[in-house]
Structures are given as structure tokens and as C-alpha cells.
Amino acid sequence: MPPISLTLGPVFFHWPAEQLKDFYFRIADEAPVDRVHLGEVVCGKRMPFSDPVWPDVIERLEQAGKEVVLSTLATPMTVRERRSIADLCGDSRLVEINDVTALPVRTGQPFVAGPFINVYNGATAQFLIQRGARTICPPVELSLAHIAAIARTCAEVDFEVFAFGRLPLALSGRCYHARLHGLHKDSCQFTCEQDPDGLVVDTLDDQSFLAINGVQTMSAQVQAVMRPPGELLSLGIGRLRLSPHTCDMVRVARIYRSVLDADEETERALSLLSDLDLPGALVDGYARGRAGAEAVATP
């Protein structure tokens, strides 16, 4: 096993069932990722569409030797959504919790604390580790130095950095896709499906700024934390998370893998990455303890 692992995070967007299936089958066959997260995290209303594809996808990924993690909703509200969390937490596979709702039912069994769980310090990390946390992917606004300070106090778990993709910045009770289309969340007509990478929000000066994805607000720009493996290891970081987009994610995974295997320099990897059909410019300000929207420093 390579020293730093690659994780494919959950798909944040409302992709049609067939697209999800094709996507994960290709990941199973071709992507050099160790772990794959599945499941709806953003909006419980989408679950009836994606739920039927998961058994086949899980089977295919596991046959390909990938470790499957079942991700759970970040803002459960309804009885049905809460029940789905309890059901998923009963699974023998690794489960990612994204809301404290899942914590009591999963306590004592291994879990991933996802980026929607507020782990800002070692005491919180330790508390979760005692209850079963095996991997912690801290909130996206934390710098690598800040994550390292937490990791130093918890040697027994993997710390994972959100390394690629539009940043999940906020969640709301309100659906912005519905609002934009003059609809309410309860009768949203699933307009979020029209934007498989989220819908970009520009400032009045036409500066690309944010992206909306139903109840979620993301960055318009694409996070790209590209660091040599030695640096990541010295920070106590054991995993990088790649967040799915419609661009060639197999290629994205290969680029990151080649840097982690020290086959590629970070500068060239960033240039290869920016050649892909990405939804936005590359940023990594958060990793450097700066505003998240700051562009990746180019030499």
C-alpha cells in the first residue's frame, strides 16, 4: 500500500442514475483510488433516484478491490432522511458521518468523520476517535498547518485533506436552484439536475465567484491541493480526497497518484490538471491558511 492514499469523495451533484453507474464502473476499472465514497450527502429528495444504482456499483467497486464507504446526509430533516441515516449506519462497511445525527447510532463501529463535521481541534478529534472515527476529513477551511496540529495529537487515525474539486462552503434549509427558478424546495422539479457540476454564480462584475447545487453553496473555483508526498507525511496527512466532477476523474486521480508516487513534480501536475475541462480556476488558499479563493501559486 502506498504511503498516502487517494479517496474519491461522494458525488455532491444530482447526476442521473445511469450517469452515476457509468461513472463508478469506470472508476472501478481505471482510477487509481483506494477508497470510494458513495451516497447522497446534499439533498434527501434526490435519494429515490440514486438509491437503486448503489448495489451494482458497490459490487463492481468491491470486485475491483476498492474500499467502499457509505456517505450519509449532511442536513437530515425529515423522518425518512433520519431513517436513511440509521439504516446506512447499520451497514458493516465503513460509513461517513456528515451530521451529528449519525453519531449515536454509529458509535462503537468504525466511521469517517466527513468535512461537514466540525473537527477544529485535537480534543474533538479524540472524542470522535473514542467513538469509532478511523478517518477524519476536517472542514475545508482549515489550513494544512492547522490539520497537522490536530493530527499530531491523534496518531491512530488517518487525516484526509479535501484536495480536489469545488469546495463545499455552505448548506441551507433553502434550495437555491428552486429559488432561482421561482420554485419552492418542496416542489423543486429537480432543476439542480441541469447543472452536473453546480451552477456558477458571478458577481455583478462578471467575476466567477460561487456555485449553487440545490441547498449547497460551493466555490466556483476548484480546490487543488498538490503537495509532494514527503510534505504531506510530515504534516501527518495520510489521505487526499478528490471530489467528483464531470471532467475526466480517472485522469485527475492519475495526476494526483503520480505526484504521490513522486513520478511527477507538483508544478507539472498542476499544469496537467488545468489542461482538463475543469469547472473553474485552481485555488488552494485554505491549505496555506489564506482566503480559500486565493489562486494556486504558479511559479
Added chain:
Amino acid sequence: MSERGRMELVCPAGTPATLRAAVQAGADAIYCGFRDETNARNFPGLNFSAQEMAEGIRFAHDHGSKVLVAINTFARAENTEPWRKAADIAVASGADAVIAADIAVLDHMSSNHPGTRLHLSVQAAAATPEAIGFYADAFGVRRVVLPRVLSVQEIAALNRAIAVETEAFVFGGLCVMVEGRCHLSSYVTGKSPNLNGVCSPPEAVNYLEDSNGTTAQLSGFTIDRYEAGQPTGYPTLCKGRFKASGKTGYLFEDPVSLNAGSMIVAFRDAGVKALKIEGRQRGKGYVSEVVRAFRKAVDAVEKGGTPTEIDSILASMSEGGRQTTGAYRKTWR
């Protein structure tokens, strides 16, 4: 569900003078924080030193009011000491409760100060019986400040399913995002509610004037634009004007504030124990006026006043800026 008693009016204070004003205007409880990044209203010139906190608590207790100390940001990994110290000082000063969101702070409180009431801050965004039950079981949390994403019907159902008190925001600023899980401010400015106790901080704001009017920016991103002569607003990120899909407008939320004064009866019927007024950054005069009006309204509700009476008591509160009842009515979503 907590038994139905008199609803408590919980009021903000950013300074000792405001605390005294709120007490005198009839607040049942005042919430406030220390002058550092341990609280979610970490603005220049606001908040309390340790000594001011002790004096404020003494004043409030002498007048029959409680003080709830907000230590509701997330302790920094590199140095959790300020959060621990804030909790210890709050307890030593006689705080009636500590309001916290971070598991580290809650854990410190329940391990070292089990005799002090713990309230779960809105920054923890606990919105389900399971999440609230977890905080109650793990740390002995006695009251939950509800995230502003629930409708009043959902609050009623929640209260039937939990064993702790609930507190609902009734007036003031309105977060449209789930509190404690919003990184919009740090994405743009590097400073966030969770880490620094600030959102869209003043030092990142810039107003650019030209012949067409004023552009309000936050760290170089245009948040809104005002024509010449139009009053300018503060560029709070989620209440800015943006473009998407060929449409221009307030995509996230209009520049409105929360006023759920018309729903006090509904809150009481939903089993809400305390009503909270937002605004620790507000001046003494404003806080006095709002607290006085809501004191009258809550007392009228307790005496069985009609909605018309309540509305007329609160009429002065709806002048000026635009207001909403937010998520409390389901159509907001």
C-alpha cells in the same frame, strides 16, 4: 418535552452598558461573550473583559435576570487555551449558563464544571432528535438554540421528541445558511464565524465610488452595487446581488432581517422555552427598544392576548428595513 412554563426572553449585550439596559428593559436573560475570538460576535469595541463579565453578572442577578455566556466558536488546534480559560472564567463569575458549540468546549464544561448549565449554540446546528439527544447524553446539555432552518411545525414535532428545552431566534439578523457550517466568509476574506467569530468582517469591506454610484466589495469581490443617491448596505456575503443563469438578483437572500414577532403564540404552542433576540453588535438604544417591545409582547401572549394585540405592540419593530419570518414558514425554502 419541557413542560409549558413562562417563555423566557433572551437578549443580546455587546457592552456592559447594553447589558444593564437590557436588564432594565425586562430581559429574563442576557447573553454576551468575552472580548476575544471565543465568541461568535468578535467585533472591535465589543464584548466583555473578565472583570466586566463578573460585574455584569452581579448586576443582572441583583435585578432578577440571568446571564448566559457565549463561548461558541471552535477552539483552535494550535491553542485551545483561550476557550478553556473563557469557560473557567464564565463559571467563576457566576454565569447561569455557558452557550457552546464545539465538542472540545462542551467536553471541558461537562468534565470540569458539571454544575453549570450548558446550552447548545446555534453554531452546532443540531436540528434532529438524534443530534440533540447526543449532546444531551454526552454533555448534559439542557437547552438547544435551534438552527434557523426549521419551520414552526417542525419545531413542535422536535419538542415532542426531545427532553431538553429549545430556544428560537425571534428577531434580528438572519443567517440563511446552516450556522456553524458556513465557510463563505473565510473563502473570500480568510476569516470565518467558526474560527474567528466574524462573518464578512469590516476590515475586508471596501466601498468604491464612481459616477454611477457605489460598489460594495468584500476582499475585492463585488457583493452589491448602489446607484448614486441610493442608501448603501453592508456587504454581508449571502445577502449580496449576483448573477446566475442570466438572472441578476439576491440569489441567496434579500437584504432582510428576521422578525418572527407575529409567531410568538405559535412558538409557545410549539413548546419553545425561550425566545432569542439577535444583535450583540447593536447599541444600547436599539437593544432597549427591542427588548421593551418584546417584553410587552411576550407578557401579552402569556396573558392570552390576541394576535392583533401582539401585532400592535410590535408594530414599531417592523419599520425601516425589510423583514422576513424566515424558515419558520415553510414557503421560505
